[in-house]
Amino acid sequence: MCQVNTDPMKSRQGYVQVVVPPSIITKETSTDMVVREASNVTLTCKATGYPEPYVMWRREDGKNINYNGESVNVVDGEVLHIVKISRLHMGAYLCIASNGVPPSVSKRVSLRVQFPPMLSIPNQLEGAYIGQDVTLECHTEAYPNSINYWTTERGDMIVSGNSVSGEKYEAISTDSGYNKYMMLKIRNVSLKDFGSYKCVAQNSLGGTDGVIKLDEIPAPSTTSTTQSPYHATSPHKNGRNSNKKSRQRPFDYEVEEWRNPDYGRDYGPASMRPPGEVPDVQSPGVSHRAQFVLHLSLSLLSLLLPAIRR
Template sequence: MAEPHWLPRPQFRPRPQVNVLQLATAILATVAVTMLVTATPTLAEIPAKGKHTRLDSQQTAQDDSDFPRFAEPIANVTVSVGRDALMACVVENLKGYKVAWVRVDTQTILSIHHNVISQNSRISLTYNDHRSWYLHIKEVEETDRGWYMCQVNTDPMRSRKGYLQVVVPPMIVEGLTSNDMVVREGQNVSLVCKARGYPEPYVMWRREDGEEMLIGGEHVNVVDGELLHITKVSRLHMAAYLCVASNGVPPSISKRVHLRVQFPPMLSIPNQLEGAYVGQDVILECHTEAYPASINYWTTERGDMIISDTSRAGDKYETTSTVSGYTKYMKLKIRAVGPNDFGTYRCVAKNSLGETDGNIKLDEMPTPTTAIISEMSLLNRSYGKKTS
């Protein structure tokens, strides 16, 4: 099995590989078992036992068939932090030889044949038919990441290595990430998002509502990286932004940052001149934009504030407003317009940053009845001339 591209190579100085089981045999023969469970032995530089003689290739091949051999490579294992890991070592023709598991980077013995040597309570060992040897690591931690070696105490020692990759899902670093922010229109603003995990997370910014962002004069859907910088922020930038961090390890994570932009009220009037006839109901409209939200009201031409009471049926005035974001749509309904209702009405909006107003003129129109009677009278006179 090919190693993933991100697997690091063992980082330790070349040194003679130690036959752990020969060392362990000597330890077990001279030291009480109680000492084995009170200290974790580490490998030492010791010479291999036995005499070494030069053999010809034919004899070497013949003798090699009598030695244990690894049936397959030790597979690299990838596991999320907190999960359990299992590494397998399959040895054929083991005979009377013994198997050990070793942590390569620290050169620490973890198990010797049927015995777990490590004091780490998360490590255990199982075996099957004197052929398959399984190293179990419960609730894996980031410190468990590294190379693990399965050894057989032949002379010279035989071994295989496998890499345990511990991946960590992304997490937002709250202390280094922006929170909800309020700024004045026209200022520069920077939103920062920091995330950690393994592999290193990819971070991006986008608007929660899915709308495009105006960044550097361009409309974009996503900004890559930890920093979202907006030059001369405007009310159009007011929105909730999502910082999204992902590294291929589920789940991805996001944080919501609400950007609020302060500006004084602005006002627009769809129709500055309205006409109505006596007895008609008429509606005047006024649209305002402001943040913080403005206080809006209507006044008459004399400057009196118009107060409506919707609980009273048939009240002369009825004011309503609809809010959408930082925009407010105001309406003034005047019922049964009378001669004294014609004139100028003022729409006012004010907040802590300023105040603005606009005027709507209401003019009198001839009533439809008068117009119809006049037209019918003209028609009748014209018809009478023709018949005579």
């Protein structure tokens, strides 16, 4: 208050408001948690500041939160209560406090959900022929991370490179969070390689396995399926060209060459027809000159027949 001692006294009052940026109270805020799947989980976050901070929860990776049956991006309030938590809730959560006075603050809480191994097999039956390389696949989920391996039908554990000459097997495992992708490559498959293979996953909460059967299939044929083309010869056995091979054509057509048996001269191009059919003298493959000679011969024969009879 500013005061002037006059008669009457004069004064003026002023008000000072002190703002305080938010601050998270560590002792009253949840820390990293590891819980069993299907249990209930409560995360708490406390903050101070002036004005009173606004507190909210969200996932660090930006994904939505399955909260009370709804998929939401942000949960308002100091308490995040999840009923029947699942592996889908696993991840890092951020508690964010703000009150309009910069800077805003946040606290990271890691939430881990434990569950026994589970697996899925894309193809339970695989086929391969002798000499082929084949790959078997298996997908598993587990937390804590599981120990994964392959076994044969007899129960022997498969180790990469356990072959006398070179590496017979190659086992590969790729992790992505609580997911694990298993792959077993079998090189140069032989008769003894056919049978059942088992992918196994185990952690401190339990274990599981799945069976993949490898069957033999016929090897692809390496011989050519194309038939040899026909080698058609002249239909006139007594002609000069009776031993001459004709030009080759595809197997579904037969080639005949029409020739004069007396002079060995060609009359027009070779005709092409399906095998087994009788050639038609009127077909386009026979030249007009050959047709003329044929008709002339028939006419002369009809004139000579009466004289022969007499």
